Amino acid sequence: MKKYVxxxxxxxxxxxxxxxxxxxxxxxEPLPAMLPGQFVEVRVDGSPSTFLRRPISINxxxxxxxxxxxxxxxxxDGTRWxxxxxxxxxxxxxxxxxxxxxxxxxxxxxxxxxxHREGQGESxxxxxxxxxxxxxxxGKQLKESGAEPTFLLGARxxxxxxxxxxxxxxxxxxxxxxxxxxxxxxxxxxxxxxQQERFGLIQCCGPTPMMKAVARYARxxxxxxxxxxxNLMACxxxxxxxxxxxxxxxxxxxxxxxxxxxxSLESNELVNVCVCKEGPVFNxxxxxx
Amino acid sequence: MAKLExxxxxxxxxxxxxxxSGTFGYGLEFQDLVPLEEIGGIIVKGTTLKPxxxxxxxxxxxxxxxxxxxxxxxxxxxxxxxxxxxxxIKDIDTNMIVxxxxxxxxxxxxxxxxxxxxxxxxxxxxxxxxxxxKDGGMAFGVTCAGAESVVKAVRERYHKTLIVKLSPNxxxxxxxxxxxxxxxxxxxxxxxxxxxxxxxxxxxxxKLSIGTGGLSGxxxxxxxxxxxxxxxxxxxxxxxxxxxxxxxEDAIEFMMAGATAIEIGTANFIDPTVTIKVRDGIxxxxxxxxxxxxxxxIGVIE
Numbered sequence: 001m002k003k004y005v006x007x008x009x010x011x012x013x014x015x016x017x018x019x020x021x022x023x024x025x026x027x028x029e030p031l032p033a034m035l036p037g038q039f040v041e042v043r044v045d046g047s048p049s050t051f052l053r054r055p056i057s058i059n060x061x062x063x064x065x066x067x068x069x070x071x072x073x074x075x076x077d078g079t080r081w082x083x084x085x086x087x088x089x090x091x092x093x094x095x096x097x098x099x100x101x102x103x104x105x106x107x108x109x110x111x112x113x114x115x116h117r118e119g120q121g122e123s124x125x126x127x128x129x130x131x132x133x134x135x136x137x138x139g140k141q142l143k144e145s146g147a148e149p150t151f152l153l154g155a156r157x158x159x160x161x162x163x164x165x166x167x168x169x170x171x172x173x174x175x176x177x178x179x180x181x182x183x184x185x186x187x188x189x190x191x192x193x194x195q196q197e198r199f200g201l202i203q204c205c206g207p208t209p210m211m212k213a214v215a216r217y218a219r220x221x222x223x224x225x226x227x228x229x230x231n232l233m234a235c236x237x238x239x240x241x242x243x244x245x246x247x248x249x250x251x252x253x254x255x256x257x258x259x260x261x262x263x264s265l266e267s268n269e270l271v272n273v274c275v276c277k278e279g280p281v282f283n284x285x286x287x288x289x
Numbered sequence: 290m291a292k293l294e295x296x297x298x299x300x301x302x303x304x305x306x307x308x309x310s311g312t313f314g315y316g317l318e319f320q321d322l323v324p325l326e327e328i329g330g331i332i333v334k335g336t337t338l339k340p341x342x343x344x345x346x347x348x349x350x351x352x353x354x355x356x357x358x359x360x361x362x363x364x365x366x367x368x369x370x371x372x373x374x375x376x377x378i379k380d381i382d383t384n385m386i387v388x389x390x391x392x393x394x395x396x397x398x399x400x401x402x403x404x405x406x407x408x409x410x411x412x413x414x415x416x417x418x419x420x421x422x423k424d425g426g427m428a429f430g431v432t433c434a435g436a437e438s439v440v441k442a443v444r445e446r447y448h449k450t451l452i453v454k455l456s457p458n459x460x461x462x463x464x465x466x467x468x469x470x471x472x473x474x475x476x477x478x479x480x481x482x483x484x485x486x487x488x489x490x491x492x493x494x495x496k497l498s499i500g501t502g503g504l505s506g507x508x509x510x511x512x513x514x515x516x517x518x519x520x521x522x523x524x525x526x527x528x529x530x531x532x533x534x535x536x537x538e539d540a541i542e543f544m545m546a547g548a549t550a551i552e553i554g555t556a557n558f559i560d561p562t563v564t565i566k567v568r569d570g571i572x573x574x575x576x577x578x579x580x581x582x583x584x585x586x587i588g589v590i591e
Contacts, residue, residue: 005322052356231346232346234356239318277318
């Protein structure tokens with residue numbers, strides 16, 4: 001997909017909770033095509049302690065409003081600067097980057113889709129903390145293609161649960177919190193819905209320990225599972241080779257890459273691939289988890 | 290509109306702005322964002338005789354006005370380059386230059402010889418200064434004898450423009466530059482990254498997988514300008530300057546210090562179109578100061 005560097009205009013910055021903001025961006029021209037699971041490299045201006053762009057996943061694309069949403073946890077100087085933006089400010093973004101989630105039906109710009117997995121159950125979208133961000137646009141896309149996604153969202157406390165109302169527009173939402181302040185108490189992998197229903201595909205984004213636990217669960221149950229990695233990154237374009245993940249198998253050809261789920265590994269050789277280019281979404285079968 | 294053409298030995302550049310190895314992939318990664326043919330030269334990722342997987346993750350740590358990396362020359366080897374990548378880049382209308390690395394003089398020479406056979410590659414940049422690999426790289430670049438041995442071996446098998454990239458991790462860089470010149474190099478480029486380290490104080494752990502890495506970005510620029518100045522005074526061959534260039538003003542500073550051309554590295558990560566902006570900025574500066582050619586400013590600092 002063609003990449004762009006654009007000066008986007010901030011339409012609003014909404015503080016969801018103490019540590020999270022939702023930034024709505026727009027552009028004078030129609031925004032380029034973007035796929036769920038892809039990300040944006042945001043330039044941070046005027047901070048003495050940050051230098052590189054910040055990779056932020058695409059939370060949502062509202063075509064009618066010509067808006068791109070970024071859900072940001074304020075964890076350092078770069079993200080705090082982003083949270084301090086005001087309506088009308090400019091945010092320089094490079095986009096869209098990376099591969100995106102596997103979709104059962106293709107969107108404009110996405111290559112070979114998966115064959116629709118009839119009768120194997122619907123998609124379960126599992127998110128943890130701010131890792132729920134890339135699941136909203138995915139959920140919308142799934143719903144529009146006729147699927148019925150289920151969301152399972154986990155957080156430390158109810159204050160860390162983000163955008164529940166938005167998720168409810170596109171599917172059923174189940175919740176866990178570690179302190180039991182909302183939904184079931186515990187981790188996402190303990191939620192009762194996993195015992196009660198069979199899912200055909202799990203797509204997961206959150207803290208690495210959570211994604212590893214979900215990957216383990218999926219493997220035990222024989223369910224296809226994709227996760228979105230967030231390795232430390234510089235260029236975002238596959239040039240600097242900093243964000244690598246060691247994966248199994250030969251690098252997949254682009255057409256096979258979109259059909260990731262059904263690719264039998266061609267080799268057990270381990271190779272370093274760029275998360276920014278071959279990812280951020282990976283089938284867990286390729287990972288050494 | 291001032292003239293921007295410069296020559297590095299037999300290599301003709303339409304403008305003095307090139308991209309530094311390891312920061313611009315094979316150019317293709319940036320083709321949506323930058324008109325590649327408008328760049329003076331593209332120096333592609335470090336290439337070795339045999340494939341290399343590079344170092345383990347994490348390979349990068351951000352620092353104040355810069356970054357550390359310890360990628361460790363990950364590449365698929367020169368044969369893969371010749372077979373799969375060269376066909377995709379040979380028709381890009383700029384100088385496509387291959388950065389060559391190795392672990393012995395014979396390795397370097399064999400790799401260079403295979404690139405010599407490619408019509409569309411008019412020059413190589415010999416990397417005797419990678420701080421992130423144990424076997425070779427910087428080991429050759431920190432002594433005159435080591436540098437000379439590699440350059441001599443390559444010179445015998447490589448017949449086009451030979452640029453040698455120098456390490457700043459030495460006591461006297463001018464001495465190394467003179468040894469490289471005597472061994473037959475057509476040009477020297479400097480500086481490669483400065484060896485550095487960063488520590489995560491919460492985890493009480495080194496931030497990079499191999500502990501140390503190469504520092505780049507604007508934080509290294511004054512060191513680089515000083516070294517370019519010293520080397521330009523010490524050798525007769527053209528000097529290519531790099532190290533923290535973010536703007537046209539930075540590039541002009543290097544050229545005044547003695548660089549005939551410049552490379553832009555880390556800045557590509559922040560602004561993928563920076564090369565074009567620097568070229569345009571140099572042109573505007575020259576016009577504003579009544580210079581007919583970019584050559585008017587090269588080495589003007591006494």
